[in-house]
Amino acid sequence: MYRARGAVNTLAPGGRLVVEMTSHAGWVGGVTALAEELGLAAGMPPARAEGVAAATREACLNAIEHGNGGGTTQPVLVRFEPSTEGLTVTVEDDGPRFNPPQAPPVLEEQIDGKTPARGWGFPLMRHLSDRVEVRPRGGPASGNAVRLTFLHEGHPPAVEAVTAG
Amino acid sequence: MSGALRIDTRLPAGGGATWTLAGDLVSASADALMEAWENLGPEVSGLVLDFGAVHRLDSAGISGLIRLLQAARGRDCDLTFERLPGRHAQVLELVGFARHVTLRGPGEGQGAPADPETAGAGVAAAATGDLRIAALGPLVITRAGEDRPGAGTVRRRARQLLGYLLLQVGYTASREAACAALWPGADPDAARVNLRATLHDLRRILDRPGAEGAESAIRGSNGALALRSGAVAWFDLPVFHSSLRAAGRLRDADPLSAAERYRAAVRIYRGELFADDPDFDPFAGPREEARRGLTLALRRLALAAFEEGDLDTSVAYLLRALAVDPVQEDAARWLMLLHAATGRQAEAVRAYRRLRVAMAQELQTKPGREAEMTYAEIASGRPPRLAQLAREMRERA
Numbered sequence: 001m002y003r004a005r006g007a008v009n010t011l012a013p014g015g016r017l018v019v020e021m022t023s024h025a026g027w028v029g030g031v032t033a034l035a036e037e038l039g040l041a042a043g044m045p046p047a048r049a050e051g052v053a054a055a056t057r058e059a060c061l062n063a064i065e066h067g068n069g070g071g072t073t074q075p076v077l078v079r080f081e082p083s084t085e086g087l088t089v090t091v092e093d094d095g096p097r098f099n100p101p102q103a104p105p106v107l108e109e110q111i112d113g114k115t116p117a118r119g120w121g122f123p124l125m126r127h128l129s130d131r132v133e134v135r136p137r138g139g140p141a142s143g144n145a146v147r148l149t150f151l152h153e154g155h156p157p158a159v160e161a162v163t164a165g
Numbered sequence: 166m167s168g169a170l171r172i173d174t175r176l177p178a179g180g181g182a183t184w185t186l187a188g189d190l191v192s193a194s195a196d197a198l199m200e201a202w203e204n205l206g207p208e209v210s211g212l213v214l215d216f217g218a219v220h221r222l223d224s225a226g227i228s229g230l231i232r233l234l235q236a237a238r239g240r241d242c243d244l245t246f247e248r249l250p251g252r253h254a255q256v257l258e259l260v261g262f263a264r265h266v267t268l269r270g271p272g273e274g275q276g277a278p279a280d281p282e283t284a285g286a287g288v289a290a291a292a293t294g295d296l297r298i299a300a301l302g303p304l305v306i307t308r309a310g311e312d313r314p315g316a317g318t319v320r321r322r323a324r325q326l327l328g329y330l331l332l333q334v335g336y337t338a339s340r341e342a343a344c345a346a347l348w349p350g351a352d353p354d355a356a357r358v359n360l361r362a363t364l365h366d367l368r369r370i371l372d373r374p375g376a377e378g379a380e381s382a383i384r385g386s387n388g389a390l391a392l393r394s395g396a397v398a399w400f401d402l403p404v405f406h407s408s409l410r411a412a413g414r415l416r417d418a419d420p421l422s423a424a425e426r427y428r429a430a431v432r433i434y435r436g437e438l439f440a441d442d443p444d445f446d447p448f449a450g451p452r453e454e455a456r457r458g459l460t461l462a463l464r465r466l467a468l469a470a471f472e473e474g475d476l477d478t479s480v481a482y483l484l485r486a487l488a489v490d491p492v493q494e495d496a497a498r499w500l501m502l503l504h505a506a507t508g509r510q511a512e513a514v515r516a517y518r519r520l521r522v523a524m525a526q527e528l529q530t531k532p533g534r535e536a537e538m539t540y541a542e543i544a545s546g547r548p549p550r551l552a553q554l555a556r557e558m559r560e561r562a
Contacts, residue, residue, distance in 0.1 A: 025192065050252060058224055061192075102339040102388060107261035110231050111238065117231035120224035120260060123335060126389060127259050 017080040023068040023093070025061060031078050032057040035089060038080050042087045043152065052087060052150050055128040058121040059091035059146045067093025067144050086130070086151040094143045100134045170194030170219075172201045181211040187218035195229025202236050210242055210418075217248035217271065227260055234265060243414060245269065259335040264403055296371060296382065297399040300328060301455060302435030306370065321442070322347060322359070323366040327392075328439045329447055330383075331400060336392035343390055346447050364390070371396070402455065405433045409458045412465070424469040427462040434459045460489050464496060468562040471555065476507050487516075491523035494532060495561050498539045502549040513543045 019034065021027045035056035039049030060076060068074045074094035081088045104123035109115045125132050129148040137143035170193075173185040182205055188194070205212070237244050246257065247269040254268055262268060299305040304324055319327075329346050330336050338346075344356035347363070364383060371382035382396040412426035438452040439445065463486035470478035483500040487493060497520040504513035517532070517540045524530050532540075543549070 047252060054221070054223065054252075057221075061223070061225070103342070104260075104335050104337060106334055107231070107264070111235055111265065113235065117228045117235070118224070120227045123259065123337070124224050124227075124256065126337075126391075127256065127335075 013083050015082065019078045019080075021060070021076045021078060023064045023071060023074055023076050025064055028057055028060045028064070031060055035078075035080070038082070039087060039150065042082045044087070044150070048150070051128040052089065052148075055125045055148050055150075056089050056091070058125050058128075059089070059148060062121045062146065063091050063093035063095075063144070066098050067095035069095050071095075086149065088147060088149050090145055090147045092137050092143055092145045094137075097136060098134075098144055100132070100146075168220075170197050172197060174201060174204070176209075181213065182209045183213040183215060185215045185218070189221040189223075190219050190226035190229065191221055191223045192225035194226060195232060198229045198233050199236070202233055207240060209240075211245070212237065212242055213245045213247055215248050216246055216250065216253055219250070219253060222253045222256060227256070230257075230262070234262075241414065243267070259337075261334050264406065296397050298327075298331065298397060299401045299435065300331065300439050301401050301405060301433060302437070303440050304328075308373075319370055320363075320366050322363045323370060324439075325442055325445050325447075326360075326363050326367055327371070328442065328445070330390065330392050331397075331402070332447065332451055336397070337389055338391075339389050340385070341388065349446075401433050402438065402451070405430050405455065406458060408433070409462060412462070416465070420469065424466060427466050427469075430462045431459065431466065456489055460486050460493070463489070464493075464562040467496075467499070468558045471503070471558060476503050479503055480507070487519070491519065492527050494520065494524070494536050495557070497532075498536050499554060499558055501536075501539055501543055502551070502554050505543045505549045506551055510543060510546075514540075517543075 017038070019031055021031055032053045036049045036053035039052035040046065044052065056078065060078065063076045068076065077090075077092040079088075079090040079092070081090070100122045101119065105115060105119040110117045122132065125146070125148060130151045131147075131149040133147040133149075135145050135147070137145045168188045170186060170188040170190055173187075175183045175185070184201060234244060244265075245267040246262070247267075248271050249257070249268055250271065254270060257263070257266075257268060295308050297307045299307075304319065304327075306319070325347055326343065329343060330338060340357070340360060341353075344351070344353065344360050348356040348359055351359070364385070368376075368381055368383060372380070376382075382393050384391045384393050408426045408430040412423045412430065415423035415426065434455070437443070438455045439448040442448055463482045467479045467482035467486065470476075470482060480500060480503050483496050483503070486496050487500065491497075497516055500516045501513040504510070504516060517536070520532050520536060524532055
């Protein structure tokens, strides 16, 4: 089930569209399609908009599986916020805090069966977006917010220059 | 086309199979892949996955492909992913599939194996950049045929940072880890300042003049650094290892093709990995691994030449193998016997003396009984037993 606040066709820089989604993988497809549409509406080329959709999908799946722990009673909130710099997508869950891995898994260890063949969600999000931030959503044990930033092409890469230290 | 994954299996003659995939390669499709795999006969030696109609590929789909790769390894079956759309190729490259699977883009030929010296072990499928980096030997960076500054003009820390990133999975590392590798024990704030300056240096080497932001070869975000996916069109180290793996797989079924792959690997190896930085710790393990790979290739090429009756070429390969690792007692014995078989007793004796010196210096020991007996037989003028040599080389090379 979805519940949306805001409308795609009136979403402008500075605006916000919030989608509340039942915490189940079966609902992710609609949010993914919406993310792609919003990327296109923000003026991104189709390939970039596909990347917005793919990264949003990973963040939603992560919220469902790791954030809400597979439970369907807690919702997943997805906030789309366009700006003159690009588009920000924030995916929020209601589950216990998690720390995203800083380094990607080692493929060879997974092939050899030393570690489970999983854990590629955050590396994909980092690959597809310009910045990934994970923050507590509120007070203790009250959820996580994964914020994905997609800058317009040619926009100064603040991610590099600012966060270099 | 999107939706549930569909797999159309074709089994052309010759032991290979092709899966034409259509739809989404996402969570549920991992099971579809494994079900289709179980339906393939154990005689299938190569499987081609046609990605031309795959719409979505997510992390669950990647997990499914890793499970497939595990299963294929168990049956010694080669995998090829072809007609890969650029976005999927970049993701698979990021994960590291190019080290284990042949990746081909939409425009690349099907069926024929890629030339490892030009194709980049499949990375070419994904690459949109034009940097070519040769690190086996002194560092050489080229772009579209233009010589970029070699190791002499790339500052040491920039060179080390580049090498460090190239050795990471997905060419990605956390800034913290990079600082710890380049400035171990340094104050964290000072190390971060150093890293910024080193990044600036490295970008001047790798980026086209005027390149900014997304065009830069190096991306940084969220505490991580990465060589931009696709910026490196060719990197010799994975090509070298890919050639060795291909040779190993072909060795029994197609020895001539295997020997060609070993020769390709030997041609790529210009010298020790990151030879400009012999004391930088993070390079030590991969350097030793590459050295072992080269030694293996040279021993197997020595065997191939011997079996073709080309004893001089076999000697040349053994000499090179011993130059890389002089305490290979068996290779030294084979060299002594081949010298003796071609009437070069003095050379055989010199090979024995070099072995003695190397073992004394590196291992503080003496050659074993087999080497001593071989030496005694040669010194007594007894003709070498080439049949026995052939058996031994086949068993140990």
